Amino acid sequence: MKVVLASKNKHKLEEISKITEKFGIDLILQSELGIDLDVEETGTTFEENSFIKAEAVMKATGLPALADDSGIAVDALGGEPGIYSARYGFDDSLDDWGRLLLLLKNTEHVPDGQRQAKFVCVITLVTPEGQTVQARGEIHGELLREARGENGFGYDPIFFYPPLGKTTAELSPEEKNSVSHRGNALKLFYEKMKEAGYADK
Secondary structure (H helix, E strand, O other): OEEEEOOOOHHHHHHHHHHHHHHOOEEEEHHHHOOOOOOOOOOOOHHHHHHHHHHHHHHHHOOOEEEEEEEEEEHHHOOEEHHHHHHOOOOOOOOHHHHHHHHHHHOOOOOOOOOEEEEEEEEEEEOOOOOEEEEEEEEEEEEOOOOOOOOOOOOHHHEEEOOOOEEOOOOOHHHHHHHOHHHHHHHHHHHHHHHHOOOOO
8 A cells, every 4th residue: 555654754754664564555755746745733742743744645645644743752841842842942943953952951950860751653544535543652761961872863862761771873773663652653553554454464
């Protein structure tokens, strides 16, 4: 089944494709279809924003669309930046590294032992026939005070995952897919796809 990924992020395409290709989804970026859509994320939850993006791209392409809404939530900041992770600081001059540094700055006061955080990912598939399949995954860890690792993207270099003793930027792609919020969401998504009759049982 050909599915459009409601994203321009090639890193996300790579991570998600490694898992979705196992159950017969041929995932392509919206840009491959000449679609340049910036969907306004007006929801207040990962679930709402994931659905909004998938539905918009499905309507624009006429194909099933898959959207991923994800971010980091820091306990000591009341769950921020959360759904605003990709826009943290609301400063267009900031790139991924700039937002990472901003988060480090805003958590300088948080003592060791109280730096718990989680990555959250919600995957949503919306089909032209009106069917919706949605799944949520999380990974729990803590924030470091400096970046470590060359893999991953976004906030991965400062997110430490205690069970493996590494940041998610120090994990191999295989390790990351086995434990990450996106990997966990996709595992549940696969089960829900089977229930909906889209994946091999």
